[in-house]
Amino acid sequence: MILDGSLEPGTRLRETEFSTRLGIARHTFRAAAQILINEGLLRRSPNRGVQLTVLDADDILDIFRLREALEIEATRLVVIAGTDLADAELAVERFNELDDTASWRTVVDLDMDFHRAIIDATGSERISRAYAGVQSEILLCMAQLRPHYDRPAEVAAEHRELLEALQASDPDRVEKLFRRHLGDASENLTNALQAREEVTA
């Protein structure tokens, strides 16, 4: 429901209401909510329950600060170890096969798959876990903002470029390209946020 966009940002999730609606006990709802809180999708204030996170421009910047920290280090580890990037390769290829009519969600998922493949290639359980958290939040951004997305072919080409730099084991170029790629994405989302604010204002 949260990622469908069928819940307004900031909506308060009352325990009795949602537990009955979902057909589960209040305890179970609370436990489930705690998981989503850890992923950043919900917020809890004492005695006031949980509500759907509303993201502002600072949040987007912050999400990408963490994302950069993790991805840049991941690429460094991958380059140093000379890790095989078959999964990332696969994600790029599947991206290439999409045509311009591909659903927005499909594009987002494949984009994420590519980046996740690089993170997972490090073999670091904890970096992967931390990254899972930011990915949830990015998905939340996406769900709330529905930003402009480039045509699949363009994103695929960019990913291809990133991948080639990785495989060429050129650390400086990798870092530069990834920072730019992530910076662009961040800017893209920030613009979408600003656009929405102008509508609702």
Added chain:
Amino acid sequence: MILDGSLEPGTRLRETEFSTRLGIARHTFRAAAQILINEGLLRRSPNRGVQLTVLDADDILDIFRLREALEIEATRLVVIAGTDLADAELAVERFNELDDTASWRTVVDLDMDFHRAIIDATGSERISRAYAGVQSEILLCMAQLRPHYDRPAEVAAEHRELLEALQASDPDRVEKLFRRHLGDASENLTNALQAREEVTA
């Protein structure tokens, strides 16, 4: 109890036993355990409850992989923004005032304070949250391993060096020094782990 070392690594925390021992309800215990699971201090396996995390050499490496990702990016952000590092400065000074009789826990806490101060100086809520997780795990390492620790004066001197590089805005030197500092700490813990394994073997 976990960080006191009064609980053996791997101990299974039965819900009824611990909830009565702590004077709380089972549900409350489960909620509390969930928080510690998120911090990495406990593990849950389905239908088998939670048990105290046991860390092996791979875990220590992995903890420091994530730690490096966060700290290196934090130092980069601090250098770029020219952020004031008053809190880190303070931590170094308080470190300097310790004599060799200082309790092990005091030394650990001040060490952590220094690193946390740099993380917090970025102003990134999410990087700080992620770092809080690794710090818990490091504290767990420390509690379980009680590794060798340098004399306070030496650690203070090393921190002073790190801080001066940060304030001199020399990114390459900062990165090199921090990677070495963290690498040493990681090695230190790994050795302590190996030493323990030889005892228990």
Added chain:
DNA sequence: TATCGTCGAATTGTGGAACAATCTACCACG
């Protein structure tokens, strides 16, 4: 005797009801 299957106790996962503490909204009063 060793291996395997089965049964039973213990433990977790979930549900439901209750109650105190806290928050919220509304209303009466100055």
Added chain:
DNA sequence: CGTGGTAGATTGTTCCACAATTCGACGATA
């Protein structure tokens, strides 16, 4: 018009119950 209070709603926690699952012991069989 502002203030204070009161009643209802909501959260945080407790207790009890029970199905599902796991773990261990016991006994049957080769």
